[in-house]
Amino acid sequence: MDGVTIIDHPLVQHKLSLMRKKETSTASFRRLLREISTLLCYEVTRDLKITHETIETPMCEMQAPLLEGKKLVFASILRAGNGLLEGMLDLVPAARVAHVGLYRNEETLEPVEYYFKAPESMADRLTIVVDPMLATANSAILAVERLKQQGASNMRFLCLLAAPDGLERFTKAHPDVPVFTASIDSHLDENGYIVPGLGDAGDRMYGTK
Ligand code: PRP
Ligand code: URA
Numbered sequence: 001m002d003g004v005t006i007i008d009h010p011l012v013q014h015k016l017s018l019m020r021k022k023e024t025s026t027a028s029f030r031r032l033l034r035e036i037s038t039l040l041c042y043e044v045t046r047d048l049k050i051t052h053e054t055i056e057t058p059m060c061e062m063q064a065p066l067l068e069g070k071k072l073v074f075a076s077i078l079r080a081g082n083g084l085l086e087g088m089l090d091l092v093p094a095a096r097v098a099h100v101g102l103y104r105n106e107e108t109l110e111p112v113e114y115y116f117k118a119p120e121s122m123a124d125r126l127t128i129v130v131d132p133m134l135a136t137a138n139s140a141i142l143a144v145e146r147l148k149q150q151g152a153s154n155m156r157f158l159c160l161l162a163a164p165d166g167l168e169r170f171t172k173a174h175p176d177v178p179v180f181t182a183s184i185d186s187h188l189d190e191n192g193y194i195v196p197g198l199g200d201a202g203d204r205m206y207g208t209k
Contacts, residue, residue, distance in 0.1 A: 003179060007043045020197070033083040037130075038087040044128055051066055052064065069125075073127040074128050075097075075100060077100050080133065083132060099117050100116055122147065134166045137165075137169040140159075155177045160181065
């Protein structure tokens with residue numbers, strides 16, 4: 001599918017399978033999510049632009065490669081996005097962070113916004129929006145709309161699992177936002193859950209069910 005990258009690194013796929021298992025404990029689920037997020041971060045930032053600066057090593061001067069441009073923004077869709085955010089910040093500690101608080105109304109599957117806080121200057125920064133689950137895509141579509149209203153114009157969406165319908169809806173709504181996912185699963189069930197999926201990501205992270 002155009003605009004969609006599947007991150008098929010064997011370590012990502014192995015950890016994802018462990019996360020899917022229903023017997024995986026809350027503690028292990030959280031640890032795996034943090035580990036997997038560093039690997040996903042590595043892939044989603046693979047083509048960042050590099051500039052060269054003169055530095056001095058203990059031996060001599062050299063032209064050293066460093067990241068070009070303004071600091072990245074990581075935008076976490078609460079709650080479950082925070083599981084990905086933590087590992088990404090381990091790799092890019094200087095990133096700015098936006099929080100978009102949304103939950104799905106379980107009946108209508110429409111997202112309800114309860115919090116929004118983002119850096120003031122987003123226009124010149126690459127923004128990576130993170131949420132483990134892209135199901136109907138209603139949450140992701142709204143989160144990206146809100147970030148665009150805040151000035152973000154260069155975004156990527158990173159998730160663990162995506163449903164085919166959700167991916168299609170998202171890429172139609174935001175064709176300018178490439179999606180990176182570890183898996184495209186089979187379908188959504190009648191309650192809007194990804195199958196085979198991993199269940200409710202937020203509940204599994206925080207042990208709330
Ligand atoms: C989950 C998930 C996404 C959303 C995906 O969050 O983390 O944000 O559902 O579903 P969608 O693509 O159909 O919108 P949830 O609403 O359960 O909130 P939580 O993260 O607070 O648990
Ligand atoms: N949100 C989740 O946490 N899991 C799903 O399967 C769908 C939406």
